[in-house]
Amino acid sequence: MAPKERGKHDQNFDHMVEKFEQRIYGTVKGEWRLKLLQEDLHSLYEGKQLDIWDAGCGFGQMALWFAEKGHNLICCDISYKMLAKAKEHFAKAGCEAAFHQAPAQNIAARLPQQDLVLFHAVIEWLAKPLDTLEVISERVKPGGHLSLLFFNHHSLIYRNILRGGWRLQTILSKAWYGKGKKLTPPYPQKPEELIRWLKNNGYTIKAHTGIRVFHDYMDKSALEISDTDELMALEYQYCREETFRNMGRYVHILAQKEEN
Helix, strand or coil: CCCCCCCCCCCCCHHHHHHHHHHHHCCHHHHHHHHHHHHHCHHHHHCCCCEEEEECCCCCHHHHHHHCCCCEEEEEECCHHHHHHHHHHHHHHCCCCEEEECCHHHHHHHCCCEEEEEEECCHHHCCCHHHHHHHHHCCEEEEEEEEEEEEEHHHHHHHHHHHCCCHHHHHHCCCCCCCCCCCCCCCCECHHHHHHHHHHCCEEEEEEEEECCCHHHCCHHHHHCCCHHHHHHHHHHHCCCHHHHCCCCEEEEEEEECCC
C-alpha cells in the first residue's frame, strides 16, 4: 500500500506517542501550556456541571481535569494509542468518560450539543481545517463555549526566519511541512483569521492567550544562561497583551456562542 501523502489526510499520531510524552507533555513547555489553558477555562471549571466534548483528546489531561471536578466528558481521538493512554489516566483517577476512537468530524453528528467543546492542537493537523471547525462548532450549545488551541502560523514564520539557513527558502516557498522536525503541522493557523471566523459565526471572544511568546524564539545558549522562573514570569506578564499574544507558539481562544 502506498503511503499517504502528508498534509492531505488528518494526522494520526499512533507512531509518535512516545515522542509526544517525552517532548511535549513531559516538559516545562507542556506544563506551561496546561497552566495557561486551565487559567482561561477556570470559571467554567468552577461553575455548574457541564457536558463537555474533548474533540481530539490526546492523552486526556484537560478532559481528566474537568472530570475530576464532576463534569461530564465525551472524549475522542483518531489515535487508538493516545486514547488508550487517556483511558488509563481516567481509570487511575477513578473517573469516567465516554471514549470514541474516531475523527471528531465523523462522530459529531451522533453527539448532543455540548456546554463546552475542547478543540486543542487539532485543527492545524487536519486536511480540511475550517470545514472541520464548522462541524465541530455545530456541537456547541447556544450560550456554550468553544475552546480552540492551535499552532500559530506567525510563530512558525518568525522562528524559522530567525534561525536562517535552508529555512529561508522553505518559508519563501511555503513548503515547511515535511521539513525539519516532524511535529511541524501542515496547516498552522493565523489567530486573526480564526477570530474573524468565530465572530462571523456568532461567537464572542472571552479569552485570548499566547502560549510561549518568548521561550521558543530563544536558542539553547540563551536558555542555558537564563533563569527559568524569570523567563516564565515574563511569559506570564505578556502572554495576554495584544502585541505579544499573537506571537505565541500556540494561541488559545475561548469563545462563547450567542444565544438563539
